[in-house]
Structure formats: structure tokens, C-alpha cells
Amino acid sequence: MFNLQAISANNGWNISMAGVSIVFSGLTVLAILISQLHKLLVIWDQRDKHYQKIKELLFKLIKFKRTKKADIKVDSHLSHQVHETAKPITLLVGMLGEPFALPKLLELTTKCGLLHSHSKINALLKEKLIIPDGKGYYYLKKTILEDNINNSSK
Amino acid sequence: MGNLLLEFLANTGFFLGDYRHFIMMLIGIIFIYLGIAKHYEPLLLIPIGFGILMGNIPVFKGLGLAIYEDNSVLHYLYFGVTSGVYPPLIFLGIGALTDFSTILARPVLMLLGAAAQTGIFITFLGALALGFAPHEAASIGIIGGADGPTAIFLTAKLAPELIGPIAVAAYSYMALVPVIQPPIMKLLTTREERLIRMEEPREVSKREKIIFPVIAFLLCCLLAPAALPLLGMLFFGNLLKESVVAERLAQSARTAIIDSVTILLGITVGASTQADVFLTPKSIGIFILGALSFGIATASGLIFAKVMNLFLRHKINPLLGSAGVSAVPDSARVVQIVGQAEDPSNFLLMHAMAPNVSGVIGSAIAAGILWSFMT
Numbered sequence: 001m002f003n004l005q006a007i008s009a010n011n012g013w014n015i016s017m018a019g020v021s022i023v024f025s026g027l028t029v030l031a032i033l034i035s036q037l038h039k040l041l042v043i044w045d046q047r048d049k050h051y052q053k054i055k056e057l058l059f060k061l062i063k064f065k066r067t068k069k070a071d072i073k074v075d076s077h078l079s080h081q082v083h084e085t086a087k088p089i090t091l092l093v094g095m096l097g098e099p100f101a102l103p104k105l106l107e108l109t110t111k112c113g114l115l116h117s118h119s120k121i122n123a124l125l126k127e128k129l130i131i132p133d134g135k136g137y138y139y140l141k142k143t144i145l146e147d148n149i150n151n152s153s154k
Numbered sequence: 155m156g157n158l159l160l161e162f163l164a165n166t167g168f169f170l171g172d173y174r175h176f177i178m179m180l181i182g183i184i185f186i187y188l189g190i191a192k193h194y195e196p197l198l199l200i201p202i203g204f205g206i207l208m209g210n211i212p213v214f215k216g217l218g219l220a221i222y223e224d225n226s227v228l229h230y231l232y233f234g235v236t237s238g239v240y241p242p243l244i245f246l247g248i249g250a251l252t253d254f255s256t257i258l259a260r261p262v263l264m265l266l267g268a269a270a271q272t273g274i275f276i277t278f279l280g281a282l283a284l285g286f287a288p289h290e291a292a293s294i295g296i297i298g299g300a301d302g303p304t305a306i307f308l309t310a311k312l313a314p315e316l317i318g319p320i321a322v323a324a325y326s327y328m329a330l331v332p333v334i335q336p337p338i339m340k341l342l343t344t345r346e347e348r349l350i351r352m353e354e355p356r357e358v359s360k361r362e363k364i365i366f367p368v369i370a371f372l373l374c375c376l377l378a379p380a381a382l383p384l385l386g387m388l389f390f391g392n393l394l395k396e397s398v399v400a401e402r403l404a405q406s407a408r409t410a411i412i413d414s415v416t417i418l419l420g421i422t423v424g425a426s427t428q429a430d431v432f433l434t435p436k437s438i439g440i441f442i443l444g445a446l447s448f449g450i451a452t453a454s455g456l457i458f459a460k461v462m463n464l465f466l467r468h469k470i471n472p473l474l475g476s477a478g479v480s481a482v483p484d485s486a487r488v489v490q491i492v493g494q495a496e497d498p499s500n501f502l503l504m505h506a507m508a509p510n511v512s513g514v515i516g517s518a519i520a521a522g523i524l525w526s527f528m529t
Contacts, residue, residue: 003283003284003285004283006282006283006285007279007282007283010282010288010291011288012278012279012282012288012291013279015275015278015288015524015527016275016276016278016279018523018527019274019275019278019520019523019524019527020271020272020275022377022378022519022523023268023271023516023519023520023523024265024268024269025377026268026373026374026377026378026519027264027265027267027268027512027515027516027519028264028265028268029373029377030261030264030369030370030373030374030515031257031261031262031264031265032261033369033373034257034258034261034362034366034369034370035261035262037258037362037365037366037369038258038356038358038359038362041359041361041362041365
């Protein structure tokens with residue numbers, strides 16, 4: 001009368017197992033979802049506050065990135081002071097021709113009335129924009145200087 | 155004159171009827187009695203009981219009077235059952251009546267509603283083992299969901315010839331919840347367990363109640379699309395209720411619509427128990443399996459609640475597990491009565507509503523799953 005083979009023959013075990021599992025998993029997922037619902041609504045209610053926080057965070061991030069970029073710019077380009085110094089000296093070196101003797105450049109800058117010419121030439125030496133040729137003369141590292149001058153004129 | 159009188163007498167129900175019709179009439183009268191005198195689900199038992207009386211008046215075949223005759227009025231009304239129209243309309247009304255805040259306050263109690271559905275699948279196995287065809291076994295198993303409309307809906311789709319016995323069994327057991335469940339509840343729980351008090355649930359906001367039917371509908375119907383007619387209407391009805399702005403529609407759904415459909419469903423399901431169709435060994439098997447299914451569902455919920463208590467910090471009263479069957483709100487009411495019998499100051503009704511309404515969702519999902527597996 002009671003025939004277990006009939007269950008197997010009609011795929012009963014699998015249907016029952018799958019059925020119970022689906023009902024359980026469905027209601028479990030629903031229970032999990034609705035247990036978080038009130039928390040999600042609290043976050044939604046405070047969205048302006050959270051938006052402000054995110055905005056501030058983004059602003060800080062952008063500011064930080066900009067600062068970093070500016071630092072990089074200072075590294076790769078010349079500082080404002082060196083840049084200002086390089087402009088007239090490039091012109092004067094053009095008049096002297098390269099390679100040039102440092103005392104001649106110093107004399108010319110003084111004649112032209114360039115203030116603090118010693119310290120300015122020294123700054124260019126430190127920045128390795130005026131490079132010794134190993135024979136007692138010097139030449140200008142023009143590419144960097146010219147880039148800077150062009151950028152500033154733009 | 156004499157011949158005419160004899161012919162008339164030969165066409166009366168007294169002459170056409172046999173003992174089976176009178177047995178069914180007696181059952182109908184018992185249903186009406188239980189509904190009126192004992193208050194066991196009167197809104198269902200009175201229409202079904204009277205429907206049994208209507209369906210079992212022996213009539214002359216071919217006059218278009220009986221429910222199974224194509225051109226009869228009862229047959230047209232019965233179309234709502236066989237086509238599966240009435241159950242979703244009832245679910246619309248149930249949705250517009252149900253407050254889901256108890257499960258929103260304590261979602262973990264939903265698992266009890268899931269556990270109670272185990273009864274459906276165990277009975278399905280039992281029915282298969284007893285020689286029922288798979289689609290019949292699935293229809294019998296769903297009785298364990300203790301959800302009349304769901305049982306009718308699934309049976310209409312899978313085994314329409316069994317609607318009568320299955321509907322009557324499902325509604326009978328729903329009505330007999332206060333009789334069937336307490337012994338099982340007492341058998342499977344200790345006094346200490348029945349005395350456990352539940353934590354006060356948190357307050358649920360209006361927005362949660364509005365969002366819930368949408369989320370629940372999407373999740374459940376994406377998981378089991380075959381449950382769409384039932385769950386769609388259930389959650390739509392609930393959305394009408396909770397949204398407040400469609401109060402007129404919600405009001406109609408929870409009064410005029412559900413009442414009209416309940417009358418039509420009850421009468422036609424009752425009438426479908428025509429003696430020659432209903433009184434068969436199969437029907438007796440269905441009634442026995444239905445009772446078994448209901449008992450297993452109750453026990454599964456109780457046992458699962460006890461298992462949950464092994465892991466929970468704040469223990470739950472295992473009686474709540476028996477409310478996982480979806481006889482709303484009767485099984486929740488039984489939990490309250492059994493709990494208060496031990497401690498009159500312990501109020502469990504509100505907490506029991508959570509597994510109770512999740513049982514409605516669970517049984518509809520189970521019906522959808524069985525339907526999709528059988529087709």
C-alpha cells in the first residue's frame with residue numbers, strides 16, 4: 001500500500017527537497033532584506049548630511065591631488081625666483097655666446113643693472129642651469145630655461 | 155391526473171436521491187452548525203455548508219441545474235474556481251486587511267512561516283507513496299499550508315477533478331485549527347517553553363510598511379513566478395492599504411470584493427461536493443492526508459522554533475512556530491489561547507501574527523513551486 005518506490009519514480013524526493021529549500025531561501029532573503037530596511041531608511045533620511053560628508057571628502061581629495069600636482073610642477077619646472085632670474089641671464093648669455101666665462105657674465109649683469117647678480121647666478125648654478133663644460137667655461141641648459149620662459153609668456 | 159402526479163413525484167429530490175446525498179446534506183448541516191454555534195470560521199463554513207446542501211439536492215439530469223452541467227448557473231459561478239479567478243481576488247482582500255508590521259519588527263520570525271511549509275512537501279511525499287498521481291499529490295500536499303484559496307488555486311491548475319474534496323478538507327481543517335493544533339502544541343513543548351515571554355517589538359515606520367509589499371512582491375515573484383497571481387494580488391492589496399492615498403480601493407478590496415468572492419467561492423465549492431463525485435475512497439484518502447499535512451505543518455513550525463532557540467540570545471516562545479501555518483488569524487489566536495493558559499499575563503497574539511502572515515507568503519510560494527514543477 002505504502003510504496004516508497006512511487007516517490008522515487010515520480011522524482012518526489014528531489015521536488016520536496018528543492019521546494020523546501022526554495023521556500024526557506026526565499027523567506028530568509030526577504031527576512032534579511034527587511035531587517036535592514038529601517039537602517040537603509042535612516043541613511044536615506046540623513047542623505048544631506050552624508051552628501052555633505054562625501055562632498056567634503058572629495059574636496060579634500062581634489063585639494064590633496066592639486067597640491068601634489070603643484071609640488072610636481074615645482075620639481076619639474078623652475079621655482080618662480082629662478083625663473084625670473086633665468087629670463088635676463090638667458091638674454092645676456094645670448095649676447096656673450098656660449099661657452100662663456102662666469103666673470104664676463106657677472107660683469108655684464110652688473111653693467112645691465114641686474115640686482116643681486118652674484119646670488120642669482122649662484123642660484124642658477126645650484127639648479128644646474130649653468131653647467132661647467134670642464135674647460136673653465138660654462139654654458140646654459142637652454143631647453144629648460146626656454147620652456148619656462150615660453151610657459152610664462154603663455 | 156394520477157399519472158401527472160406520479161411523474162411529478164418521480165422527478166422530486168426525495169425520489170431521485172440516494173443515501174449518499176443525504177450523508178452529504180448531513181455534512182452540510184454540520185458545517186452550518188459549526189459555523190453558527192461554535193463560531194469556527196463562520197464566514198467560510200456557512201457558505202460552504204449551504205453550498206453542500208445546494209449541490210446535493212438530487213436533480214433531474216439534463217435540466218441544467220447541477221454544478222457539473224455545462225449550462226447551469228452554478229456551473230458559471232463555479233468557473234471562478236476552476237479558472238483560478240477567485241483565489242487571487244481573495245488574496246487581494248487579505249492583502250488589504252493584513253498588517254505586516256509584526257514581521258517588519260522581527261523578521262527572524264518569518265522563518266517559522268517557512269518551516270511550517272515543510273508539511274506541504276512531506277504530505278506530497280506521503281500522497282505519492284499512497285499511489286496518487288504527482289499532480290494530485292501536489293494538490294493534496296498544499297492542504298498543509300492551511301490556506302484555502304491557495305489550495306483551491308493550485309488544485310484548479312493541477313487536479314481540477316479534486317477541487318471539491320481538497321477545498322472542503324482545507325477549509326474544514328482551517329476551521330478546526332482550535333481543535334487540531336493545541337494537542338500538538340502541548341505535546342511538543344514543555345511548560346517552561348510555553349511560559350517564555352517575547353521581547354517588545356520595535357515600532358515600524360509607515361514608509362517601511364509601504365516599501366515592504368513592493369520589495370516582497372519583487373523578491374518572491376522573481377523567485378517563484380508561478381506564485382504571481384496570488385502574491386501579486388496579496389501585495390497589491392497591502393500596498394493599497396498602506397499607501398493610504400488609495401483608501402477607497404483598499405476599502406473595497408477588504409470589504410465588498412473579498413466578501414462577494416468568499417460568498418461565491420464558498421457556495422460553489424460546497425456545491426461541487428455532489429455526492430456521486432465527492433463520496434469516493436479518494437476523498438477519504440484526501441481527508442486523512444490533509445489532516446496529516448496540517449499536523450506535520452504545525453509540528454514542523456514548533457520544532458523549528460525550538461531549534462532556533464538553540465542559537466538565539468533572546469529565546470522565542472516555540473508556540474509561535476505553530477502559527478506558521480497560514481490560517482490567518484486563527485492559528486495566531488490559538489497560540490495566544492494556549493500561551494495564556496499557562497500565563498494569563500503573557501500576550502503572544504501580536505508576535506504570532508508574524509509567522510502567521512509569513513506562512514501565507516510561504517504557502518503561496520510553495521504552491522507556485524509545485525505548479526511550476528508539475529507543468
